[in-house]
Amino acid sequence: MTQSKIEANQAQAELWNGQAGQNWVEQNAMLDRLFEPFERTLLDAARQEGAREVLDVGCGAGATTFAVARGLGRESRCTGVDLSAPLIELARRRAADMGVPNTDFVVADAQRRDFQPATFDMVISRFGVMFFDDPVAAFANLRRAAHPDAGLACIVWRGIEENPFMTTAERAAAPLLPEQPPRAPNAPGQFAFANPDHVGGVLSAAGWRDVTLQPLDVACALSADDLETYLTRMGPVSLVLPGLEADRRRAVIAAVQRGFEPFLADGVARFTAACWLVRGRV
Numbered sequence: 001m002t003q004s005k006i007e008a009n010q011a012q013a014e015l016w017n018g019q020a021g022q023n024w025v026e027q028n029a030m031l032d033r034l035f036e037p038f039e040r041t042l043l044d045a046a047r048q049e050g051a052r053e054v055l056d057v058g059c060g061a062g063a064t065t066f067a068v069a070r071g072l073g074r075e076s077r078c079t080g081v082d083l084s085a086p087l088i089e090l091a092r093r094r095a096a097d098m099g100v101p102n103t104d105f106v107v108a109d110a111q112r113r114d115f116q117p118a119t120f121d122m123v124i125s126r127f128g129v130m131f132f133d134d135p136v137a138a139f140a141n142l143r144r145a146a147h148p149d150a151g152l153a154c155i156v157w158r159g160i161e162e163n164p165f166m167t168t169a170e171r172a173a174a175p176l177l178p179e180q181p182p183r184a185p186n187a188p189g190q191f192a193f194a195n196p197d198h199v200g201g202v203l204s205a206a207g208w209r210d211v212t213l214q215p216l217d218v219a220c221a222l223s224a225d226d227l228e229t230y231l232t233r234m235g236p237v238s239l240v241l242p243g244l245e246a247d248r249r250r251a252v253i254a255a256v257q258r259g260f261e262p263f264l265a266d267g268v269a270r271f272t273a274a275c276w277l278v279r280g281r282v
Helices: 003-018 019-026 028-048 063-072 085-098 135-144 164-176 196-205 224-235 235-243 246-263
Strands: 051-058 077-082 103-107 121-128 146-155 209-223 267-281
Touching: 003 019, 003 246, 019 028, 019 085, 019 235, 028 063, 028 121, 028 146, 028 224, 028 267, 051 063, 051 146, 063 077, 063 085, 063 103, 063 121, 063 196, 077 085, 085 103, 135 146, 146 246, 164 235, 164 246, 164 267, 196 209, 196 267, 209 224, 224 235, 224 246, 235 246, 246 267
Parallel strands: 051 077, 051 121, 077 103, 121 146
Antiparallel strands: 146 267, 209 267
16 A cells, blocks of 8 residues: 555544544534435435345444434344544444434444455445545445445535535635645545546446446535534535634635525525436445
8 A cells, every 4th residue: 555545544534533523423413404315315225225234334423324224124234334433423322312223333444344244235325435545445345345246326426516515615715715725636535436437437446337327416405504504614614714813714704604695595505416326236
């Protein structure tokens, strides 16, 4: 493994076990509301496969894991894996509080975790597979974790240009934060799987077959109060804000608020999440 890959993997682990992970823990209720519309797509895919042992990659605090576990019934078992210890800790508490006994949660890097014995007949993910430093190795590892003929269903973001809501804060704050580097194409992160040719090549190289990418456009909404939280606590700009001098921080927040105004109407921010539904088979 090259030094750059070691550093990339460490960067993701530090990010999601640090401030970003803590922000997601603290804003989990808001994020569940925002991303709830995606749960049905993954549950439907699992049902189509007749799945009983499901692996949820990059599960965060477990919303999709719970949705699929409940939808498939108590005879199923759904395992969530995420490298963020704070998020997995929250997922385990929620499983106990909500009474969803057919779930397990594991703190691990799915790229390197030894999942033997291979028990899964379905691998799913909602925005959790774009952060691998070596995606071919990661999907090869997930393939080894699955039964022969197991299915794959992952939701990933399409391009930045198709998802203006997701980059509004960065664009609005850019004149005030010239030191912030731009996103690197295909680097681990939110839009790493935007290019369908790249995604298809990764999965094919990892040994998955029958790979398809279907456009998935999902209507999403945030209340004005949730939007205020979102713009200051989520995304790259939120990680910079705590370190800024007070006047500069207020100026950045004001600029970001103005940037989101076109999405607001009647106290609700609405946008379309432009994604791919990636399917495949072992």
